[in-house]
Amino acid sequence: MAAARHHGLDLDPRDFAREPGEDTPSPATLARWLTEQGAVARGMRLTWPHLIRLHNTPPIVLMFRDGAAALMVRADPARGLVWLRDPMAAASDSPVPVDETHLSQLWTGDVLLVKRARDATEADAPVNAAWMLRMVLRERGLLRDILLASVILSVLAVFPALLVMQVIDRVVNYASMATLFSITALMVILSGYEMLLSHARRELTLVLTTRIDTRISLHAFNRLLSLPLDFFEREQGGQVIGRVMAIFKVRDFLTGRLLSTFLDLFTLIVILPVLFYLSATLAWITLAAAALIGLIVLVFMRPMTRLYGRVIGAEMARNSVMHESVAGIRTIKTLALESARREEWDDRTAQVVRWRLAAGRLANWPATLSAPLDQFLNRGIMLVGAWLILTGHSGLAAGGLMGFMMLGGRVAAPLASLARLLENLNEVASSLSEAALVLNQPTETRALTTGMRPQIHGALSFGNVDFTYPGATVKALDDVSFAVPAGTMLGVVGRSGSGKSTITRLLQGVSRAYTGQLRLDGVDLRDINLTHLRRSCGVVLQDNFLFRGTIRDNITAGRPGLTMDDVARAARLAGADEFIERMPGGYDTWIEEGSTNISGGQRQRLAIARALIADPRLMILDEATSALDPESEALVNANLQRIARGRTMVIVSHRLSSLVHCDQILVMDRGAVVDIGPHAALLDRCALYRGLWMQQNRHAPVVARIPATAARAEGR
Template identity: 35%
Template sequence: MTLFKVLAYAKGFKRQAMWASTCSVVNKLFDIAPEILIGIAIDVVIQQEDSFVAQLGIVEPKNQLFLLGLLTFLIWLGESVFQFLYLKNWRELAQKIQHRFRVDSYSHIQNMDMAFFEDQSSGRLTAILNDDVNQLERFLDVGANDILQVLTSVVAVGSVFFILSPKLALLAFTPIPLIIFGAFFFQRKAEPLYTKVRSMAGKLAAAINTNITGIATIKSYTKEQHERQRIHAISDQYVQANQAAIKVSAAFTPVIRMAILMGFLATFVIGGLDTLNGNLAVGAYGVLVFLTQRLLWPFKNLAVTMDLYERGMASARRILNLLNQPITIRSSDHDKRIQLSGEIQFNQVQFTYPNQAKPAVDAINIHIQAGQTVALVGQTGSGKSTLIKLLMRYYRADQGNLCLDGHEINTIHLNALRSQIGLVSQTTFLFNDSIFANIHYGNPDADEQAVYRAAQQAEAHGFINQLKDGYNTPVGEQGTKLSGGQVQRIALARALLKNPPILVLDEATSAVDNETEAAIQKSLLTIGRDRTVIVIAHRLSTVVNADCIYVMDQGHIIESGSHTELLEKKGRYQSLWAIQTGQIKSPE
C-alpha cells in the first residue's frame, strides 16, 4: 500500500512522529472536554446540591460553577498549547519527509543511466521533484492529523456515550459504517482520477519547460500564438481532469452531512424522550447532544481529508515509481579506484542504442597510447560520439571490451573514471552563475591563478577581461548572455582546470571563429602535453596535427593514419579534405 511505503520514510523521525501524534490526540481530548463540562454545568444548575459535582464534595452551587469555570479555562489553555505543538510538529515532520523524498528522488535521477533520460522530459521530472513532493507534503501536514483526531473522537466520545447511554451510543454510531463505506467507495472512484490529474500536471510542466527553453526558436518562427493555443489545450485538459476528480470529491460531503444528521436526530429525539420519561438525566442529555456533534461533525472534513489523501498518494506513486527505476550502470565497493595514465583500447566493441535495430558502432578496434592526440572524423551519425559515451560509461558495450590502462572499464569505479576524463561537448552547458564559478566548477580546490591559466589555455582570458565585470560576469541560464564560441571556450577552460589525464573535445571548436580556432589548435600542443587527447571534429583543419586520425562511417572505422598518410591513401579522408579546402565542390 502506498501509504505504508510513505510512512516507511518517516522511520528516521519516529520519535517526532510519535510526539506529534500524541499532541494531536491530547488536543482532541481537550477539544471534546468543554461539551462534557457544559452538560455538567446544566446538571449543576438543575440539581444544585444533588449534582454530580456535589458528590465530589463541593456542595455550594456557586463554588461548583467556579470550579467548572476554572476547569474550562485550563482545558482551553491545554487545547491551545497542544494545538500549537501538533501543528508545529506535524509541519516540521512533513517538511523533513518532503525534504528526504526530494533529495532521494533527485539523487536517484542523477544516478540513472543516460538511456533513462532519452525517454524522459525534464519538465516531467521537475514536476515530480517539485509539484508531487509538495502535494505529498500537504497531505502529511494536514491529513495525517485529521485522521488521528477523527479516530480519537470516535474512541473518546464513544466511551462517554456507552457510559451514559448504551442505547443512544448504538444509535449515534449507526451512521459511522455508512460514512466509512462512503469514504472507501469515493476513494476507489477518485484514485484513477487523481492519478490522471498528476499525469496531466507533469505533461503541462514539461510543455511549459520545453517552450521556455526553446523561446528563441518560437520567436524566430513567430509561433507565439500557436504555442499559446497548445499550452491552452494542455492546461484545459489538466483543468478537466481536476474537475472530474473534484466532482467525485464534492459529492462526498452531502453524503456525510446526511449521515451526520441521522445520528444527531437519533440522539436529539430519542435522548430527549428518555429524559422526559426520567430515564436519562438532563445534564447527561446535554452532554450527549453536544458530543454527537463532536463525534460526527469531524467526519464532514473527511471529504477534504480524502481529497488530500488521494492527491498525496497519486503524487507518492509517481515519486515511488521514479525511485524504483533500476540503475544498470553503477559502481560497487569492489570497483577499482586507480590513477589513469591515459591508455585506451577498444577491442571489437559493438553497441546498439535501445529501440534501434542497427548498431551505432560495430567491431571497433582502437588502441590509443597514453599521451597521444587522436582524432575521430566522419559524417554525422557515423558513431564518433557513441565511442565517447562508451568511454564515459554512459552506456555499456554490447560486445567486446573497452580497457583503460589495461583495466576493463566496467571494473573501474565510476567516480574514479569520470573524474579523470575532461569532456567538452558540442552541446555545452553552463550554470546560471558567474564565468569564474563556471570555470572553477572543474576543480573546486583550484586557486584563482589556476582558473586564469585555464582560461588562457582555452583562449578565453582575453574576451573575459573585456567584459564589464570580467570573471564576475553572469553567464545567464545555459550561457544565454554569451556567444556560442565564448560558451565553448569557458567549457574548455573548465575541463582544463580539472587537469585530467584524458581530455575529450567533442566538436569543442564548432562554434568559434577561424581566428580563435587557430589559437586553440595551437594551444592544443600545450594542452595535449602529458595527457591523452581525443578530438572529434567536422573541420579537418582542427586535427591535422593529431598523432592518428580515425575515419568513421556507419559505425565502422574505414581508414586510420596521420593526416599525411590519409591524404596519400586518396580515400574518404582525402575526399573530405579536398571538399573542405575548396579543391573540389561538395556533391549536390
C-alpha cells in the same frame, strides 16, 4: 582521507568545498561531503568516557581546536589511553598514546564516524508505499511524543463536557454559586493545560513534517541526479519534472490530512466509551451515521481513481508544453511560433479542464449524498436526545444531552475524515505511481560510489567493442578495435551516424551496456569508479551549458575546492583569459541564464577552461568547434597544441582541417573502423578519408602536415 582509505575509498581533497563562513570544515560539512562520495559518515560530539569505550571500532576522526585532526585507531579503557595517528603521516609510523588530560587541551569534543556504504541502502530502495512508511517511522521519537500529547489531550477533551453536565444539572437546577466557582476554577486550569499541550503538539508536529519533507525532497533530487544520461535523452523534460513533482503531493498527504486524521482517531478512542456511558442509543446512532458516510465514499472511490489518473496525466502533458516553450523560447521568438505554441497550450489546458471538471462533478455526488448525514450528526442527534428525555426511554438528563452533543461532534468528525481519507488515497496512489516511473528507474549510484580509482594516464584500447542503443536494430558500434598510447592526440572522423559520438559516450561511462573490451590504462572501463572516471576526463561538447553565476563559479563548477590560481591557469590554457580580463568584473562577471551576455566563442573557451581546471589526463572534444565562427575556431584550434601537452586528446570533428595535426586519425563508417593513422598516410591509402578531405578542401593543395607529437616536441 585516511579514514576513507581504511574503508577502500580514495577521495580527492580538491572535490571538497567548505560551507560559506567556515574557517575550518565542521563535522557536519565533512559528513555531507563523505556521504556524497559513497561513504556513510556522521558527525557528533562526545565526552571522554564515551570516546574511550569505542575501542573496537574503525578509525575515528577527532577534530582539534587549531583546525587540525587526528585518527583515533585504538583505545584502552583500563589504562585510560587512546592511540592517535597523524592523517598525513606514513602508514609505517606508530600511533601515539594520549591520556584524557593531554587530549582535552587539543580536542574540541567533535568526532567524525566513517564507514563504507552498504550495497543496498535506503537511497537505492524502490519508491513505494513501504518506502514512504519507513521514511515516516524513522522519526519514532517525535511520533511517540506526539502520540503521548494526543492521548492526554483526548482525555482532557472529555472534562469540559462533564463540567457542562454539572453546570446544568447541579448549578442551574440548585442555584449553587459555590459549585459554579469550583467548576470555573477547574475549567480554567484544564484550559491552561490544554493550551500548553496543544502548542507543544503543534510544535512537535511541525518539526516532524519539516524533517519528513526535507528527507523526501533530498531523496527525490538525489535519485534524479543519479539517473543515467540516456534516460533524460529518452524522456521529455516536462514529463520528468511533472512526475517527480507528483511525489510532493504524497508528502503533503503524509504530513497533512493523514497525520491530522491519525491524531484525531486517538480522540475517538478516548471519547467513544464516554458516549456509550452517557447514552448507548445515541452512540450507536452516531456510529451508524458516520459509517454510512464512509460507505458512500467507498462506493465512489474506484471511478474517482480513474478520473484522478486522467487529471494527473493531462496536467503533466500541459507542464511538458510549458517546459518545452521556456527551454526553446529563443527558437519560438526567432521563428514567430507564439501562435502555434499558444494553440497547443490551449489544447492541453482544455484537456486538464475537461478531466478536472469531470472529477469535480463526480466528487460532488458523495458530498451531496453525505450532507444529510452530516446535518443529522450536528442537529438531528439533539432532537433524538430530546425525544428520549421527554419520553423517558433513556436515563439521559438535559446536562447529559449537552455533554453528548459536545463530545459527539468530536467523534463524528474523525470518522467522516477517515472515510474521506480513502478518497485522497486514490490521488496519492496515482501520484506515487507517477513519481515511481522516474525515481525507480535504474540508477548509476553503485557505479558512482564503487569501483577502482586508478591513476589515469590516458592509454586507450578498444577490443571488438559492439554497442546498440536501446530500441535500435542497427549497431552503433560494430566490432570496433584500436589502441592508442597515453599522450596521443586522436582525431575521430566519419559521416553522420558513423559512431563518432558513441565512442566518446562510452569513454565517459554514459553507456556501459557494450560488449567487448574497452580499457583505460589497461583497466576495464566498467571496473573504474564512474565519478573518478568522469572527474579524470575533461569533456567539451558542441553546445556547452553554463550555469547562471560568475565566470569563476562556472570554471570551478566541478571542483569547488580549487583556488583562484587554478582558475587563472585553466583560463590561460584555454585562451579565455584575454576576454575575461576585458570584462568589467573580470572573473566575477555574472553570466546570465542561457549565456546571453557572452559570445559563442567565449562560451566554448570557458567550457574548455572548466574541463581543464582539474588538469585531466584525458580530454574529449565532441564537435567542440563546429558551431563557432572561423576566427573563434582558429583561436580554439591554436590553443589545442598547448592543451594537448601531457594528456590524451580525443577530438571528434566534421572539419578535417582541424585534425591534420593529430598523431592518429580514426576513420569511422556505419559503426565500424575503416582505418587509423596520421593525416598524410590516410590521404594515401584511405579512400573514404580522401573523399571527405577533397569535399572540404577542393581548392586547397594536398599537403602532408607534421604530426602533433613532432610539433609539440619542436615547441619544447
